[in-house]
Every structure is written in C-alpha cells, then in structure tokens.
Amino acid sequence: MPTSNSSHVVAFDAVSRMCVVFLLLLMSSSCSPPMSVNPKANILPRLAEKHYVSYDGDHFGYRNWKPAAPHTVIIGIHGISGHSGDYKYLTKHLRSNDRGVAIYAPETRGQGMDANKKRRGDIMNSREWTKDLYTFTSLVRKAHPKARIIWLGESMGTLIIMHAYHTTPHGFKKPDALIFASPIVDISSKISAWKLGAMRVAAFLFPQLRISLETLSTGERPVVTKDDIHQEQANKNEWYIPRYTLRLLLTLGNMADRLKKLAADTRCPILILNGGMDIFTSKEKVDEFCASFPKDISRTHHYYKDSFHLLLYDHQREKIFRDISAWLKTAR
Known part of the structure; x- marks a missing residue:
C-alpha cells in the first residue's frame, strides 16, 4: 500500500503532466492558423493584364515589358522588402x-505589395513561394510558348528561385537558366549564436512574433547602394x-544554409553577379x-569590386545590364 508521501508525489506528477499537455494545446491553438476551406480554391490560375491568379486563388500584381515575339523571357523575383518595380532599370535597358527579350516581374507573397496586407512580412512555408513561381511561370509559358524561360532572383529572390528549381511540382517544367544577382548564401554567420538560438526557440513558440532586421544586426547601418539614397527612399x-x-x-x-548543397545538383546554365561592397554576403562565400555548381554546366560569374548589394539600382548597373545581355546571347 503506498505511503502518504508517495501518493503526494504521484498526484503532483500527474498534475504536472496535465499542465504540460494543457500548455502545449494552448500554444498549438494560439500559434497555428484555424483550419478553414478556402472559397477561392476552385478558381483557376490565369494571367490578367496587371495581375495573375495563383494556385490558391490569391491575386498578385506583376509588371512586364514584352516585344511582339520574344525569344527569351526573364522572370524577375525581387528581394526582401522590395517589389516588382525593382526591375525598372533592367527593363529600360x-x-x-x-x-527579343521580355521581362515579367511578379509581386512576391508576403512582401510589400502583397494585396493581403496582413500577410506582408510573413510566410507560412517556403513552398508557397515555389508554387506561386511555377504557377506564374506556366502562365507566362502559355503566353510565349516558343520562348525560353530564365529566372532572375535578386537578393532574397535568389533563395526562392534556387529552392523552386529543385522542388518542381508534378506537371510543371523547370526554367531553362538561372541568374543570381547578389545571392544570399550566408545568413547564420551574420547573427550571433545566442541570438540565433533565441530566435529558433521564440519562433517555435511564437512564429508570428515580428522583429526588425536591425534587431539582428550588429548595429551597423546597412548601405545597399553607393549613394545610399535608395535606402532613404525605401x-x-x-x-x-x-x-x-x-x-x-x-x-x-534555413533556405540560405542549403544553397550550396542545392547548387551541386543544378543542371542548367547559370549567371552569378555580386559586388565587393555587399554588406550581406562576402566575396569568399559567393566564390x-x-x-x-557542377563543372560540366555553363557557369558565368561576374564580380564588381566597387558595387553594393542592390546591383540593379547601384552605380554600375549599366555595366551589369550589358553583362546580362552578353550572357543571354551565349547561354543556350
């Protein structure tokens, strides 16, 4: 027969377990979105004049310039806190x-011009970006069936195009080539170990908790173009x-941590562009x-010693655009 003390221990242990279960249930119910049927799910993807309908029925704007019969279409994916207008100078070039080259630049889910304002600054899963990109690409292919398709990712966009290339949904086709402008290949080393650990724990408990990018930095103000006017305007x-x-x-x-591993399995022509003054990724990491990448694929790497992170806005952009044009003529 158990003693009084042992009974108290058993009772206390049972109460403790119940409290833990209760807290886990509370956390899961507060952190997870409620399950619901999306009334837009039966809407088919389509390409309208200024927006497209994605796989889940959500609408996203896009900008484009297209000659009568382009032989090549560049689909440009912008960076964090950017928008489709980031490709305006490349379009002008x-x-x-x-x-013979067209450019299509869609808005990115969870970024600054997402029509769903509550979603700006958030993403449920990177697969959403992948499905958006393949949906948009398939619509552009239908509009230009004879053109080759090239994905151009800038900054955060480089992560999206690389992961999308390696997670092609059934029934969709990969792009013919990839362009990486200021690739983000290293994030973890830029954040102190204790901050990164605290972020992972906090993200597990409170995934929708919001912080500024400055919170993660060492206090250094990021300079992304030579004259720094762009950041002040942004x-x-x-x-x-x-x-x-x-x-x-x-x-x-997590996407950045896997980038080099994915590169080893890439089987298409690639172009990499990076600047020596890029505060986010060092020359050594980009090298x-x-x-x-495999040695038997077409690889071209242009390094601009005096350029900053936002190459498409920076002072050497015309040279960069000429290099892109020259590469387009050879990357077959």
Whole structure:
C-alpha cells in the first residue's frame, strides 16, 4: 500500500503532466492558423493584364515589358522588402538593347505589395513561394510558348528561385537558366549564436512574433547602394516592411544554409553577379557558392569590386545590364 508521501508525489506528477499537455494545446491553438476551406480554391490560375491568379486563388500584381515575339523571357523575383518595380532599370535597358527579350516581374507573397496586407512580412512555408513561381511561370509559358524561360532572383529572390528549381511540382517544367544577382548564401554567420538560438526557440513558440532586421544586426547601418539614397527612399515607400515574423526570417535562414548543397545538383546554365561592397554576403562565400555548381554546366560569374548589394539600382548597373545581355546571347 503506498505511503502518504508517495501518493503526494504521484498526484503532483500527474498534475504536472496535465499542465504540460494543457500548455502545449494552448500554444498549438494560439500559434497555428484555424483550419478553414478556402472559397477561392476552385478558381483557376490565369494571367490578367496587371495581375495573375495563383494556385490558391490569391491575386498578385506583376509588371512586364514584352516585344511582339520574344525569344527569351526573364522572370524577375525581387528581394526582401522590395517589389516588382525593382526591375525598372533592367527593363529600360532591354527596351533599348535586347528587343527579343521580355521581362515579367511578379509581386512576391508576403512582401510589400502583397494585396493581403496582413500577410506582408510573413510566410507560412517556403513552398508557397515555389508554387506561386511555377504557377506564374506556366502562365507566362502559355503566353510565349516558343520562348525560353530564365529566372532572375535578386537578393532574397535568389533563395526562392534556387529552392523552386529543385522542388518542381508534378506537371510543371523547370526554367531553362538561372541568374543570381547578389545571392544570399550566408545568413547564420551574420547573427550571433545566442541570438540565433533565441530566435529558433521564440519562433517555435511564437512564429508570428515580428522583429526588425536591425534587431539582428550588429548595429551597423546597412548601405545597399553607393549613394545610399535608395535606402532613404525605401523607408518611405508603401512596400517598405519595418518588421518581419520570426517564421519568415528563419525560413530564409534555413533556405540560405542549403544553397550550396542545392547548387551541386543544378543542371542548367547559370549567371552569378555580386559586388565587393555587399554588406550581406562576402566575396569568399559567393566564390564558394559558384564553385559548388557542377563543372560540366555553363557557369558565368561576374564580380564588381566597387558595387553594393542592390546591383540593379547601384552605380554600375549599366555595366551589369550589358553583362546580362552578353550572357543571354551565349547561354543556350
């Protein structure tokens, strides 16, 4: 027969277990979105004049320039806190110099011009970006069935195009080539170990908790173009996002950690562009990334010693655009 003390221990242990179960249930119910049927799920994807309907019925804007019969279509994916207008200077160059090349630039789910304002700064899962990109690409293919398709990712966009290339949904076709402008190949080493650990724990408990990018930095103000005017303007733009969810930031970190491994299995022509003044990724890390691709595929790497992170806005952009045009003529 158990003693009084042992009975108290058993009772206390049972209560403790019940409390843990209760807390786990409470956390899961508060952190997970409620299950519901999406009334837009039966809407078929389509390409309208200024927006497209994605796989789940959500609408996303896009910008494009297209000659009458393009032989090549570039689909440009912008970076964090960016928007489709980030490709305006490249579009201007193509209009004057590459009449056979079209460019389509969609807005990115969870970023500054997402029509769902509550979703800005957040993403449920990176697979959503993949499905959006393949949906948009398939619609563009239908509009230009004879053109080759090239994905151009800038900054965060490089993570999206690389992971999408390696997770092709059934029934969809990969792009014909990839362009990486200022690839994000290293995030973890930029954040102190204790901050990264705290983020992972906090993201598990509170995935929708939002923090600013400055919170993760060492206090150094990021300079992304030579004259720094772009950053001053960006903070005032309607697509500027002051804070991101821990879920989105950790998703990007995990994607960056896998980039070199994915590069080793890539089987298409690639172009890599990076600047020596890029505060987010060092020359050495980008060199390692470039070296990770198979030796038997077409690899071109242009390094701009005096350029900053936002190459498509920076002072050497015209040279960069000429290099892109030259590569397009050879990457077959």
